Amino acid sequence: MDVEALEQAALAAVAAASSTDAIESVRVEYLGRKSELKLALREVRDRETGMSLNAARERIEAAVGARENELERAELDRRLAEERADVTLPVGGYERGHLHLITQIRREVEDVFLGLGYGVVDGREVESTHYNFDALNFPPGHPARSHLASLFLDDETVLRTETSPSQIRTMEAQEPPVYIVSLGRCYRRDTPDATHTPMFHQVEGLVVDEGIALSDLLGTLDLFMKALFGQERRTEFRTHYFPFTEPSVEPYVSCHVCDGAGCPVCRHSGWIELGGSGMVDPNLFEFVGYDAERYSGFAFGLGLERIAMLRHELPDLRELWRNDLRVSRQF
């Protein structure tokens, strides 16, 4: 037999095969058990013929294999080309819920201060008047002590009016340095309206260490306010009064809506007041037994609802307590 002619015929058939079925026929015809080549191999007697037959078989096999891969790939490509999904069609199936807006802000605030190396303290909500007023240096006639302003359980127990009692509890529990924030619910006897709810959330910060100055408070709140409202904001501080800080200042941030030009969000002042702050009054150190000559510190308190209201232009705080999913899902 003419091996060379056979091989030529086989390779031509491989080249001519145009489908995986056709190539399978070629394989059966030229390499199958009853193919001329297989029959010849079975009958070969001399080594030289065997080698040349085997060499031809390997080349045909390689050609068949290569062509087969080629055709399979072409067929796959053709099939895939016909399969089209509407990539814009929603499929649903993984309905996720939403954290409450105040929780989202709470975490954002916590994360800023965690990044600055502060701890997070969970304070109590029902407090003794000692922690809520006396130890915070509230003078006897301070309006917050009044039953008209605060919610009392009895003469010595009040729903905390700010997160500040956690300052005292923290300092009683540890020695300086103290770097903490404390976030949570507070209570005041405010009739609910668009900008007041009798329950609301604050973040309290407290730092006590050697060498802490007013400038450190300003730097820390500057960083914090820019983290919340944008790096391009400006910040300003104005004198104020709080019983538990001396000196006391109110932090302001330039309005994120009008950038200071004046708009309804900032009530046309260009500035937004965000809370209260100041240097820890030495009387507090005396209450908790810290050395006021060695240590100094600062504290601040901000309303989380106020941040929500300003940043998201929320028209009515009561919406935060209604829990309508149409609102929750926006955030």
Place this chain on the structure above:
Amino acid sequence: MRVPLSWLREYVDTVAAVAEIARRLSISSLEVERVIEVGVPDVDGNLGHFVIGRVLSADPHPNADRLQLCQVDVGNPEPQQIVCGAWNFGAGATVAVGLPGALLPGFPGPLEERPLRGEVSRGMILAEDEVGLGPDHSGIMLLPDGLQPGTPLADVLPLVDHVLDATPTMNRPDLLSMIGIAREVAALCDGALRLPGPEDPPVTSPEPVDVAVEDFGGCPRYIGRGFRNVRVGPSPQWLRTRLHLAGMRSISNVVDATNYVMHVWGSPLHAFDRAKLAGGRIVVRRAHEGETLRTLDGTERSLLPADLLITDGEKAVALAAIMGGLDSEVSDETTDVLLEAANFEPIGILKTSERLALRTEGSNKWEKGVDPYAAEPAAVLASRLLVDLAGAEPTGSVDVNDGLPERPVVTLRPERSRALIGLDVPDAEQRSILGRLDFEVDEGWQVTVPTFRARDVTREIDVVEEVARVVLDRVPKTMPLRRAVAGHLSAEQRFRRMLEDVLVGAGYSEAYTWSLVPSDPDPVALRLPDPMSGEHAVLRTTLLHGLVEAARVNVDAGNPDIRLFEMARVYLPSGDRLPDERWYLGGIAEGGFAAARGALEAIYGTFHLPLETRRTTLPHLHPGKAAETDAGWLGELHPTLLDGTWGVFELDVARLWTPRSERILYEDVITYPAVRQDVAVVVDEDVEAGSIVAVAREAGGAELRDARIFDVYHGDQVPEGRKSVAVHLAFQASDRTLTDEEADAARARVVEALRNRFGAELRG
């Protein structure tokens, strides 16, 4: 506190413009909420259109009964003819005139010469409300005689002015006065303070003034001054205008004088009709049990022994520092006046005014603590005004006090103040700042505090604040230099965040509901004795009420896929004064028991906790679909509580968290594969899945890695009252591959145990 700039500038000389004054005050002294522009439009040349005029003649308008035709000297050679609708003046009156071209507030265009009923009117004779100098429109402004016609009106009255709307903090009652604000402006804007120093009018017809103070604790000082032949009448225009700009109403010259002086010195005064005081006396004392007083507002007040009263020795005539009595009020008939310039202690005043819900301009000042030294200059200025405005004749003065307080002396270390502020404020500057604020600083840095700051500044840190606030806008922004940094969330805080995330991933949205609820299932839940409303009366011991209400809001809104959770405190009565505050995690979702169970499986699964549920009954749950776990409960909400089929659950976070093992140890599940076998058994309907798994686990031994129910079947293939339960079993050893024989034997043990325990029959 309303601060008209024209008035303020009488007491402080500074070149600073209003915007600068407002800004400096905001940063260093008190909140300036806004700057109000008052008067006529301050545009080019407008002020030149307003002049003093003298009415030469005023005759009835020939063609109109209700108008006057006036000839007015406005400083020109020819008189100005003006038609006027007011009748409170005649020839010879000195008036304010707006000439043609004048722009008035609220008018669209300038005044024009125009005929009115056939007679040309060249300008307007002005009423105070037309130029923002008062509220009155019943007649035109009558100005004092002697002003030259043609004089610019702006020289006489604040025709263009700015009013600061400012709110002092409660430690600065000294800023509830024009003098106090002027002193700050002088210190902050490099100005010179000019205190008013009128001559104290001499006593002309001496007569004793009888004042007795029985309670110096409540009333440390009482200056009483007598006046006779007082002519009560209207106030002059300048006084009406100042009161108007300061936000007060003009009443009469006598009452206006006291209000004016209160605004100047911050020390409220009161004028009594002395004829109404028995024997013209004043006795300051606490109220008797059951005593009453009808106050100026006409209300009969019931008094308590803690209330401080001004009496005439026989009856109460004023609620001290809060409101005068109706019977002793100055009226048009009053001729004898007793002027009170006193000082009252804040706390008692606050208590009384709060109890009676009676807050007045006076009580608002007293309750913050007024400088007792201010009573004297206030008395002098008020006397001067009563003499000048009402022709009063002083009869005498008495100053009853138990000794006035010493000024506090504080030692300041200027280096301490630099360290606390974080700014290098040189010694000389600190001295100068304090000096400008009326603090006296001696060579050894002994600082003597002025009387009007004596309540607020008693320690070194308070003096440091005085320096700090003045330099506040120069303080740099720095960060603490730390020796130790150790901030992180606690394990429990991280756990709570993960709980929130698991539920959010499971499709639950977070709700915030009120801690105070209308009622609570726990009969001893803490109840506010004086709640804001019945809706917010009890501190909750469960989150359920709030979640049900939140679900209801969403049902009513027609929202689909309602799934809500809340993680918040509950307040469990502890026997102590303070409740046990615990974090609870609650949820509500459409879909009944399965929804609740699904949420708990997600939570327990996340933390690798075994979810073991036991049937229970709770009043708020469906009696057949209620269970408890080691940390709380779950079930189907009782259908009476909310329409629909709802799954609800509540877990005590601390109880969920405590059993969590700290370390999860590696187990080899790769090297020797598990042998999986399924088994289906028929058991009685009431055999619970949980007990089948428990029995299987017990019987399967250590090598039973997993036992899970994957199908429960009722129907034709099983008898009535029975069910078929299919359990997936996986056997695995960590040291060898189990043989089929070993797995078969283990499976047989499970089947045998189920048979013995539940009479289970192996199914096909």
